Amino acid sequence: MIDSRKPPSRPLPATTCDTEPFWSGGEHGELLIEQCDGCSYFIHPPTGFCPECESRDTHFQPVSGKGFIETFTVNHKRWVPGLPERYVLALVRIAEQADVRLATNIVNCDPGDVTFDMPVKVLFEENDGLWIPLFEPVGSAA
Amino acid sequence: MTDYAEKRTAITGIGQSRISRGADKSALALTIDAALDAIGDAGLTRADIDGMATWPGDRADGSGFSDVGIPALQDALRLELGWYSNASETSGQFGAIFNAIGAISAGLCRHVLIFRTMYEATARKTSFANALNRPGQRVFGPFQWYAPYHVYAAALQQALMFAAYTHKSGMTDEQRAWIAINQRENAALNPNAIFRERITVEDFLAAPIIATPLRLFDCDVPIDGSTAIILSHVDPAKDAPHPLTRIEAVGSAMRYRNSWTQLEALDTQAQPKVAEMMWNRTDLAVKDIDVAELYDGFSFHTINWLENLGVCERYGAKDFIAGGTRIALDGEFPINTNGGALSAGRMHAYGQVHEAMTQLRGLGGERQVPGNPGVAVVTTAGGPLAGAFLLVRE
Numbered sequence: 001m002i003d004s005r006k007p008p009s010r011p012l013p014a015t016t017c018d019t020e021p022f023w024s025g026g027e028h029g030e031l032l033i034e035q036c037d038g039c040s041y042f043i044h045p046p047t048g049f050c051p052e053c054e055s056r057d058t059h060f061q062p063v064s065g066k067g068f069i070e071t072f073t074v075n076h077k078r079w080v081p082g083l084p085e086r087y088v089l090a091l092v093r094i095a096e097q098a099d100v101r102l103a104t105n106i107v108n109c110d111p112g113d114v115t116f117d118m119p120v121k122v123l124f125e126e127n128d129g130l131w132i133p134l135f136e137p138v139g140s141a142a
Numbered sequence: 143m144t145d146y147a148e149k150r151t152a153i154t155g156i157g158q159s160r161i162s163r164g165a166d167k168s169a170l171a172l173t174i175d176a177a178l179d180a181i182g183d184a185g186l187t188r189a190d191i192d193g194m195a196t197w198p199g200d201r202a203d204g205s206g207f208s209d210v211g212i213p214a215l216q217d218a219l220r221l222e223l224g225w226y227s228n229a230s231e232t233s234g235q236f237g238a239i240f241n242a243i244g245a246i247s248a249g250l251c252r253h254v255l256i257f258r259t260m261y262e263a264t265a266r267k268t269s270f271a272n273a274l275n276r277p278g279q280r281v282f283g284p285f286q287w288y289a290p291y292h293v294y295a296a297a298l299q300q301a302l303m304f305a306a307y308t309h310k311s312g313m314t315d316e317q318r319a320w321i322a323i324n325q326r327e328n329a330a331l332n333p334n335a336i337f338r339e340r341i342t343v344e345d346f347l348a349a350p351i352i353a354t355p356l357r358l359f360d361c362d363v364p365i366d367g368s369t370a371i372i373l374s375h376v377d378p379a380k381d382a383p384h385p386l387t388r389i390e391a392v393g394s395a396m397r398y399r400n401s402w403t404q405l406e407a408l409d410t411q412a413q414p415k416v417a418e419m420m421w422n423r424t425d426l427a428v429k430d431i432d433v434a435e436l437y438d439g440f441s442f443h444t445i446n447w448l449e450n451l452g453v454c455e456r457y458g459a460k461d462f463i464a465g466g467t468r469i470a471l472d473g474e475f476p477i478n479t480n481g482g483a484l485s486a487g488r489m490h491a492y493g494q495v496h497e498a499m500t501q502l503r504g505l506g507g508e509r510q511v512p513g514n515p516g517v518a519v520v521t522t523a524g525g526p527l528a529g530a531f532l533l534v535r536e
């Protein structure tokens with residue numbers, strides 16, 4: 001499992017003005033998802049355009065940080081040196097809207113305990129000025 | 143049935159370099175081997191080729207995923223072209239073929255050389271292959287959403303979708319093993335295949351897990367090699383040396399969110415609406431298919447296609463492939479007759495095209511499907527990428 005307190009080096013995204021809020025909201029403990037001002041639809045990845053009502057007026061909204069595991073895989077292969085023996089890659093759908101899915105690692109639990117639709121909550125890991133959203137099981141002691 | 147443009151095109155030539163786990167020549171030299179083989183097979187000369195297409199074009203990154211593009215091959219062969227196009231944001235690897243259909247129909251060219259070259263076996267010995275990011279470099283574009291999460295290969299992105307399929311279908315590892323087992327049976331009869339030793343369910347289960355649910359024998363084998371085809375207008379194709387083999391219908395649709403993370407149906411991938419489009423462009427139906435070459439970058443792609451083409455019911459593949467009898471060379475629905483990418487090597491969907499043509503010409507040797515097959519379906523797949531077409535020999 002990945003110990004979120006001693007993170008291995010993570011490749012990082014190159015941010016744009018569209019994506020920078022998502023990757024930096026964790027500094028204030030906030031998971032920021034773009035939201036339409038007009039109809040409140042969450043737009044992810046952020047585009048500045050609401051596909052529901054065609055509004056161009058959007059903002060980044062702090063969401064609850066709660067979600068559910070849509071799907072996951074337990075990695076066993078050592079793709080690069082230093083990887084943990086097993087770790088969980090998942091797609092998490094946020095509690096507010098099922099068609100917003102975030103790729104993430106599930107941390108602070110045994111990979112063998114992860115299940116489909118498991119409730120999870122966000123935590124953040126700072127890497128070189130970016131705040132990477134990770135998720136852990138709801139009720140995790142971390 | 144509408145006279146769709148693809149029905150006026152035919153594959154007149156096929157060619158392939160030596161396929162190996164380490165070539166004794168460059169990626170360009172392999173590509174020239176395949177191209178000359180295909181041109182000759184079509185009964186043409188270099189002077190007859192007036193179009194070129196490929197996917198995804200020269201990546202210029204040394205990864206072996208695509209080290210040869212149109213400019214290098216056009217210049218090497220000194221071809222004079224009326225049209226050429228590398229298509230990378232399209233219906234997977236077959237976007238090159240679909241674009242060529244359009245170009246032929248538009249009268250821009252008559253004989254299009256289409257190729258796909260892989261050099262991953264050699265690349266892996268020296269650096270990396272198909273890795274999705276490089277240490278120390280920030281990740282741009284759609285892949286940034288995965289970048290920080292230790293996603294080093296497409297296998298991990300795909301494993302997320304295959305896990306969703308496994309969860310919904312209830313397919314077990316033992317049930318899934320029959321794809322890999324059947325393809326080794328076929329590869330044993332193919333002298334050009336990479337892995338030719340038969341395997342059992344026990345062997346499948348004893349192989350390492352890559353990322354759940356993927357095991358080693360679910361994954362195709364990186365190779366060095368090139369495949370080329372000649373796509374021609376049907377009029378000159380009638381003079382070609384081999385029996386006329388037309389493209390009967392294509393599926394090129396993208397009616398989902400074109401995203402590895404947001405694609406609606408993780409368990410089926412983008413295939414259902416591609417299949418629907420293909421079937422809507424022909425009077426043929428599943429029962430008319432004599433041989434199927436279904437993309438198998440991972441075994442799950444093939445499983446998905448069996449269901450999405452309508453060969454079996456949704457989540458019914460586990461029963462359809464049980465024991466391997468229905469999908470065997472002498473079964474009701476023979477698939478991946480040369481061993482597929484799992485055993486014959488990752489020719490990245492163009493191995494499927496080459497093998498479909500080989501079967502329709504009756505040149506499969508020991509692995510020839512009996513009964514003089516006349517209709518083949520060929521597919522490609524990968525998350526939001528999907529494409530399919532039917533070939534009919536007249």
Ligand SMILES: [Zn+2]
Pocket residue numbers: 036037038039040041050051052053054055
């Ligand atoms: Zn809106």
